[in-house]
Amino acid sequence: MEALLSRYRNLTVLLVVVVAQLLYLAYQVKTNRDERLIRVWAVTAVTPMAGIVEAVRHNTIGFLEDYFILLDVREQNRKLKADNDHLRMENTYYRNQLSTAEHARALTLFQAQSPSKTVAARVIGNSTVATAKAVFIDRGSTSNIDKGMAVVTPEGIVGKVVAVYPLVSQVLLVTDPTFKVGVESQKGHIHGVLDCGTGKCTVQEIQNEDKVDVGEQFYTSGEDRIFPRGFPVGTVVSAVPGQGMKDIKLNLSGAPGGAEQVLVVLKGVHQAIPNAPPEETTAAMLPVPPPETGDDVASSSKPQTEADKIVQKYGVIGKEEGHVYGAVGSGIPNFNLKPAADAPQPAPARTGGTETAAAPSILGSRAVIAPAKAKPAPVTPANAPELILPLGTPRRKPAAPAVPLGTQTPSPPPAAP
Amino acid sequence: MINETSDTLLNRPPLRDSWFSRFEVLALAAITVVAIIGKFYLPRLIPHTEWLELPLLLTVYFGLTRRNPVSALLFGAFVGLSEDSLSPATIPIGMYGITKTLVGYFAASVSVRFNVESPAIRLVLCFFFFFFHAFFYWVMRRALLGQIVPFDPQETFVHGALNAVIALPLFAILDRMKLSGTA
Numbered sequence: 001m002e003a004l005l006s007r008y009r010n011l012t013v014l015l016v017v018v019v020a021q022l023l024y025l026a027y028q029v030k031t032n033r034d035e036r037l038i039r040v041w042a043v044t045a046v047t048p049m050a051g052i053v054e055a056v057r058h059n060t061i062g063f064l065e066d067y068f069i070l071l072d073v074r075e076q077n078r079k080l081k082a083d084n085d086h087l088r089m090e091n092t093y094y095r096n097q098l099s100t101a102e103h104a105r106a107l108t109l110f111q112a113q114s115p116s117k118t119v120a121a122r123v124i125g126n127s128t129v130a131t132a133k134a135v136f137i138d139r140g141s142t143s144n145i146d147k148g149m150a151v152v153t154p155e156g157i158v159g160k161v162v163a164v165y166p167l168v169s170q171v172l173l174v175t176d177p178t179f180k181v182g183v184e185s186q187k188g189h190i191h192g193v194l195d196c197g198t199g200k201c202t203v204q205e206i207q208n209e210d211k212v213d214v215g216e217q218f219y220t221s222g223e224d225r226i227f228p229r230g231f232p233v234g235t236v237v238s239a240v241p242g243q244g245m246k247d248i249k250l251n252l253s254g255a256p257g258g259a260e261q262v263l264v265v266l267k268g269v270h271q272a273i274p275n276a277p278p279e280e281t282t283a284a285m286l287p288v289p290p291p292e293t294g295d296d297v298a299s300s301s302k303p304q305t306e307a308d309k310i311v312q313k314y315g316v317i318g319k320e321e322g323h324v325y326g327a328v329g330s331g332i333p334n335f336n337l338k339p340a341a342d343a344p345q346p347a348p349a350r351t352g353g354t355e356t357a358a359a360p361s362i363l364g365s366r367a368v369i370a371p372a373k374a375k376p377a378p379v380t381p382a383n384a385p386e387l388i389l390p391l392g393t394p395r396r397k398p399a400a401p402a403v404p405l406g407t408q409t410p411s412p413p414p415a416a417p
Numbered sequence: 418m419i420n421e422t423s424d425t426l427l428n429r430p431p432l433r434d435s436w437f438s439r440f441e442v443l444a445l446a447a448i449t450v451v452a453i454i455g456k457f458y459l460p461r462l463i464p465h466t467e468w469l470e471l472p473l474l475l476t477v478y479f480g481l482t483r484r485n486p487v488s489a490l491l492f493g494a495f496v497g498l499s500e501d502s503l504s505p506a507t508i509p510i511g512m513y514g515i516t517k518t519l520v521g522y523f524a525a526s527v528s529v530r531f532n533v534e535s536p537a538i539r540l541v542l543c544f545f546f547f548f549f550h551a552f553f554y555w556v557m558r559r560a561l562l563g564q565i566v567p568f569d570p571q572e573t574f575v576h577g578a579l580n581a582v583i584a585l586p587l588f589a590i591l592d593r594m595k596l597s598g599t600a
Binding site for chain 1: 453454456457458459460461462464467486487490491494498499500502503504505506507508509510511512513514515518519522526561562564565566567569
């Protein structure tokens, strides 16, 4: 026997070690008891190190980013994000409550319920098992965390606490193959079981006869005794009849694996399933203004300064004389003319009634003939008179647009002597 | 005098047996702790690195280098149980322990029969042991714990290949550390 053992020493040691571990495993499964002492030692030994690494990473890389690149914007953003998450959580709760206020017992329900009591936590580490989706958070039994508590974010559910240590807790994510969540559809209030074991989240145990639409929201039903009823779970991306049960695929509203900050529900409060999906916008918004037209812009623009008034005046003059500023071949407009808009009350009309004489704005200057506002004569190339322009003014091209001037335009007043 | 020198040479432990004398025990323990904590913390630092199995690669390296099945299986059991203690509370302690015990034993057994210094052999062995490790762990979860967990062979192949690629420079670094210990 001794010779046999010495000959197969390696194999014997292997069998002893494996069998010992198997027996220990069987003992744990049989007694359904977690070996807390070993886990506490391991977690207590590892998590401070992870915290130190996280602190070093934050204080080195984060320091450079915070103070040399973005100053303290990142810190403010983090704080605002945390506040925003908290407010959204409250908003979701109150929105759910208000949506149920239309029902008969809504008031009683509203008074009876109170918001879930939560505590914020930070994810500090992952599990060592690649196939098991679990994370560690930096809150433990000292923060009143208990085993079985739900972990959520304002966007959706994250997981449940499976192990609690003094300073940290272990959270099993909803994407873990062994995790199931009781869910309820928004419209038909159809109950099912969320299962993310195959990599894609599906809702099981729903009959083919039940009506579930694509885009419909699913909420926690509270039947799993972990998550309070009414927390958003996800949106249906496909719902097709299967063999016996409906094949429903769900897109989780939260990101359990990528969550940095989570909320542990210390005291859960069941809420009613809202009738409408939660909206992001809360403030009332005016309708979109009508599209602007050129006339509106011209009429609505009001000169604010002297420069604006001059620009507007020159614009009117250019329009009246058919001048296009900046265009090649467009003649110099006569800026001494008074634009029609600025013209004072019309003087006694001349023969034909198409012209009005404007009083000279400068003492001693000649009266300026401005185009009539009331009845502008139709100007055609045939009856358009040739303007008498000052000396040196380049002649306008024949193709230039017609000027809205009167048929008898006197020569412009000469320049001031 | 000659006989005394011969006796000294004969009594000196062979190169591979004096592994511990060159690769310091403390250094080994430190690397093991770093590997386990790395698996715990690395996915938080660098996203999408859950596939990296540094403790497994360390177990394989120990088995291939030590070439002593008993030491390798004990080392594998220690690493596996350490990982188990950080695993979710829904998984009892011992699952990784058994798996890595077998990996360490088989790695040491293979190293006795083959020349495992070649990078190509190491690449193939790392890929094989990763696949064996993942498959055996999945079988144990189904058979012993009754947990229905998915097993994706394609994903496991890809992760095995990635771990094998990572193992080559890692083993080279560990080799250099061992050699530097002799100098």
